[in-house]
Amino acid sequence: MNQPASAYFIEERHDPNETHTLAVLVQNEPGVLARVIGLFSGRGYNIESLTVSETEAQKHLSRITIVTTGTPMVIAQIKNQLDRMIPVYQVVDMTQTRRSIERELAMVKVRGQGEHRVEALRLADAFRARVIDATTESFVFEITGNTDKINQFIDLMRPLGLVEVSRTGVAAIGRGPEGM
Amino acid sequence: MSDKSHNPNQMTGAAMIVRALIDHGVTDIFGYPGGAVLPIYDEIFQQSEVQHILVRHEQGAGHAAEGYARSTGKPGVALVTSGPGATNMVTPLTDALMDSIPLVCISGQVPTHLIGNDAFQECDTVGITRPCTKHNWLVRDVNDLAKVLHEAFYVATSGRPGPVLVDVPKDVQFATGTYHPPRKSDVHRSYAPRVKGDAAQIRKAVALLANAKRPVIYSGGGVINSGPEATRLLRELVEVTGFPITSTLMGLGAYPASGKNWLGMLGMHGTYEANMTMHDCDVMLCVGARFDDRITGRVDAFSPGSKKIHIDIDPSSINKNIRVDVPIIGDCGNVLGDILQVFKAEAKKPDIKSWWQQIAQWRARNSLYYKKSSDVILPQHAIQSLFEATRGRDTYITTEVGQHQMWAAQFYGFEEPHRWMTSGGLGTMGYGLPAAVGVQVAHPDSLVIDIAGDASVQMTMQEMSTAVQYELPIKIFILNNQYMGMVRQWQQLLHGNRLSHSYSEALPDFVKLAEAYGAVGLQVHKPGDLDGAIQEMISVKRPVLFDCRVAALENCFPMIPSGKAHNEMLLPEQANDEATAKAFAGGKALV
Ligand SMILES: Cc1ncc(C[n+]2csc(CCOP(=O)(O)OP(=O)(O)O)c2C)c(N)n1
Ligand SMILES: [Mg+2]
Numbered sequence: 001m002n003q004p005a006s007a008y009f010i011e012e013r014h015d016p017n018e019t020h021t022l023a024v025l026v027q028n029e030p031g032v033l034a035r036v037i038g039l040f041s042g043r044g045y046n047i048e049s050l051t052v053s054e055t056e057a058q059k060h061l062s063r064i065t066i067v068t069t070g071t072p073m074v075i076a077q078i079k080n081q082l083d084r085m086i087p088v089y090q091v092v093d094m095t096q097t098r099r100s101i102e103r104e105l106a107m108v109k110v111r112g113q114g115e116h117r118v119e120a121l122r123l124a125d126a127f128r129a130r131v132i133d134a135t136t137e138s139f140v141f142e143i144t145g146n147t148d149k150i151n152q153f154i155d156l157m158r159p160l161g162l163v164e165v166s167r168t169g170v171a172a173i174g175r176g177p178e179g180m
Numbered sequence: 181m182s183d184k185s186h187n188p189n190q191m192t193g194a195a196m197i198v199r200a201l202i203d204h205g206v207t208d209i210f211g212y213p214g215g216a217v218l219p220i221y222d223e224i225f226q227q228s229e230v231q232h233i234l235v236r237h238e239q240g241a242g243h244a245a246e247g248y249a250r251s252t253g254k255p256g257v258a259l260v261t262s263g264p265g266a267t268n269m270v271t272p273l274t275d276a277l278m279d280s281i282p283l284v285c286i287s288g289q290v291p292t293h294l295i296g297n298d299a300f301q302e303c304d305t306v307g308i309t310r311p312c313t314k315h316n317w318l319v320r321d322v323n324d325l326a327k328v329l330h331e332a333f334y335v336a337t338s339g340r341p342g343p344v345l346v347d348v349p350k351d352v353q354f355a356t357g358t359y360h361p362p363r364k365s366d367v368h369r370s371y372a373p374r375v376k377g378d379a380a381q382i383r384k385a386v387a388l389l390a391n392a393k394r395p396v397i398y399s400g401g402g403v404i405n406s407g408p409e410a411t412r413l414l415r416e417l418v419e420v421t422g423f424p425i426t427s428t429l430m431g432l433g434a435y436p437a438s439g440k441n442w443l444g445m446l447g448m449h450g451t452y453e454a455n456m457t458m459h460d461c462d463v464m465l466c467v468g469a470r471f472d473d474r475i476t477g478r479v480d481a482f483s484p485g486s487k488k489i490h491i492d493i494d495p496s497s498i499n500k501n502i503r504v505d506v507p508i509i510g511d512c513g514n515v516l517g518d519i520l521q522v523f524k525a526e527a528k529k530p531d532i533k534s535w536w537q538q539i540a541q542w543r544a545r546n547s548l549y550y551k552k553s554s555d556v557i558l559p560q561h562a563i564q565s566l567f568e569a570t571r572g573r574d575t576y577i578t579t580e581v582g583q584h585q586m587w588a589a590q591f592y593g594f595e596e597p598h599r600w601m602t603s604g605g606l607g608t609m610g611y612g613l614p615a616a617v618g619v620q621v622a623h624p625d626s627l628v629i630d631i632a633g634d635a636s637v638q639m640t641m642q643e644m645s646t647a648v649q650y651e652l653p654i655k656i657f658i659l660n661n662q663y664m665g666m667v668r669q670w671q672q673l674l675h676g677n678r679l680s681h682s683y684s685e686a687l688p689d690f691v692k693l694a695e696a697y698g699a700v701g702l703q704v705h706k707p708g709d710l711d712g713a714i715q716e717m718i719s720v721k722r723p724v725l726f727d728c729r730v731a732a733l734e735n736c737f738p739m740i741p742s743g744k745a746h747n748e749m750l751l752p753e754q755a756n757d758e759a760t761a762k763a764f765a766g767g768k769a770l771v
Contacts (some may be wrong), residue, residue, distance in 0.1 A: 031318075038310055042311050073503070076499060080495045084494060084496050086315040087370055089370040
């Protein structure tokens with residue numbers, strides 16, 4: 001590779017990217033989410049999806065689920081960088097360490113009449129989406145599933161009058177009796 | 181209610197801050213007052229256990245605290261006001277984060293009810309400093325303050341040390357609450373740095389070391405941070421194994437420069453023998469260093485044939501830049517102790533005679549060669565003279581950033597840890613002068629010298645006033661080449677010799693400047709006058725600005741050019757006057 005005149009060694013990396021879902025258990029305190037997000041933006045890591053909520057109120061514990069992409073070396077870095085933050089208890093790579101279940105919830109608004117409306121309803125049924133709001137010219141569907149399933153549903157709704165989508169992002173949990 | 185007023189632990193937030201400093205053994209802090217910290221200054225005024233050093237700019241307080249910390253192994257403490265006081269701390273906090281220096285910064289904040297209102301001198305201090313601290317806190321309740329302060333000291337000094345910041349709104353400083361002395365439960369349960377290395381990994385490491393044919397030890401600042409025991413064990417390991425040892429800029433002094441196994445510093449401006457040994461070794465033991473890009477050169481050509489062992493207390497340092505074979509997470513001293521124990525019990529000194537013969541050949545290249553002159557002082561010569569004149573004395577060296585810093589690292593021999601304070605990771609011009617102030621506060625009777633550049637020293641020159649006020653006899657030894665030499669060097673080598681804005685235009689008269697501050701100014705031009713002037717500088721018991729006029733166009737070699745590997749160093753004989761002249765004439769990049 002021809003180096004430009006630089007004080008740094010400019011290097012191309014060719015390792016393939018992987019997608020991983022990380023579960024991060026943190027102390028629920030002001031600024032903790034900003035720390036996690038700041039780490040990702042500051043070090044140039046990707047965030048594909050992020051969900052946060054308090055999961056154990058008495059202990060002030062929150063669980064952050066992050067879907068990220070990177071080379072295996074970068075993914076390992078992300079986990080180590082998260083783990084060394086003071087309010088982080090535990091980082092579990094749901095993609096690597098165990099079989100896990102991932103779910104997202106989406107609310108999908110579709111507007112249309114006649115044949116489009118009937119088709120939307122039929123597809124919603126096939127995807128086990130529920131109607132949670134309806135007018136004579138619109139539906140709001142609620143759908144849960146993994147990311148692929150939701151993407152697929154949204155793609156199908158597009159020609160049928162898709163208006164907007166609100167998604168929760170991915171939540172993940174390990175299979176079997178053990179906790180994380 | 182009445183017995184509550186007799187509770188000695190009932191006090192204002194401001195009083196708690198001073199009390200916590202005392203409880204953590206802090207005797208000196210560096211700071212600058214302002215509206216949002218006046219209650220704390222009022223408390224400082226009314227006691228005598230903690231001495232406050234008034235700097236002239238908050239950046240100076242931060243670097244002084246860093247110098248204090250690095251030279252003592254204790255945390256440095258800075259106190260600044262809200263808004264501009266806090267933003268002026270961003271550089272030293274980042275500097276301390278990059279170099280793992282324990283720093284506790286206490287900043288004032290506008291009263292809690294005004295936070296978010298763009299109040300006078302309000303800024304989002306915890307937001308701004310979040311990425312440049314190991315951790316930070318905004319304290320909204322006076323009853324949380326003691327806990328947070330104790331945790332702050334613990335976080336700054338434990339594990340991989342680093343800077344922390346506690347932001348205290350003014351109403352919290354005024355409010356009365358309950359203080360408690362430090363206790364274990366003050367610390368997040370989620371924070372538990374690992375100190376002891378994994379036994380199986382240690383065995384693997386020893387097996388590699390015991391069978392090495394071409395080993396090298398590559399040590400870093402982590403060894404110094406770990407404390408005197410780590411330094412002792414490192415030296416013992418070198419003795420027991422007979423291995424060659426090199427170190428990063430941050431690690432100088434852990435192994436003595438006069439030691440027979442010493443290869444000199446490695447990396448971009450390291451010695452030929454250090455870099456070649458790294459490149460050709462078969463087993464590398466990295467202790468408390470982080471494979472920084474100034475060390476590795478081109479990563480895909482970095483020490484291609486070696487098995488690498490990496491000891492680090494921070495798991496995120498492992499496999500960040502360079503993939504290693506045997507990572508050991510733990511404190512350097514602790515892990516070195518275990519390695520030594522296993523090695524002594526189960527292995528014997530490997531025969532590496534032919535490796536040492538190879539190293540002798542590399543050494544014979546004399547990569548730090550420079551041509552002395554009787555007309556003009558060569559900067560390398562100036563450092564050597566300074567080294568000779570201060571040898572055997574109780575001396576501490578700080579530096580600014582640039583060529584002079586690299587020459588100091590190359591030509592000043594450090595025999596002990598904690599004697600060398602330099603801004604490595606961030607490369608902060610303006611670090612050295614305030615750092616010298618901090619070092620001198622910690623070691624009032626020692627000789628403290630800032631090896632400076634003419635450009636860098638102007639970035640924090642105002643701290644001369646601090647030195648004069650507190651009678652701190654720091655010596656600012658300026659290698660004055662009238663250039664931002666390191667910038668010019670890169671422009672010569674990489675940017676067709678277009679010297680864009682790297683000439684130090686309109687330099688002040690440093691002698692007069694010293695006098696204006698009430699310090700002593702000295703100037704030398706001639707090599708023959710150098711030694712005498714250095715003696716004079718040392719014997720003066722006041723702060724000195726020493727204007728050492730050196731060869732203007734000298735460049736710093738050896739050097740690993742950009743995009744090159746360790747075995748592709750540019751040696752001084754290949755980068756002599758003619759080669760540089762050619763670069764001048766042709767305007768051609770050497771890469
Ligand atoms: C705060 C800051 N700004 C810019 C730089 C980039 N820089 C690195 S070295 C250097 C020149 C230093 O000149 P001088 O202090 O005279 O040292 P010399 O290289 O001449 O020895 C500059 C501008 C820096 N390191 N720090
Ligand atoms: Mg200069």
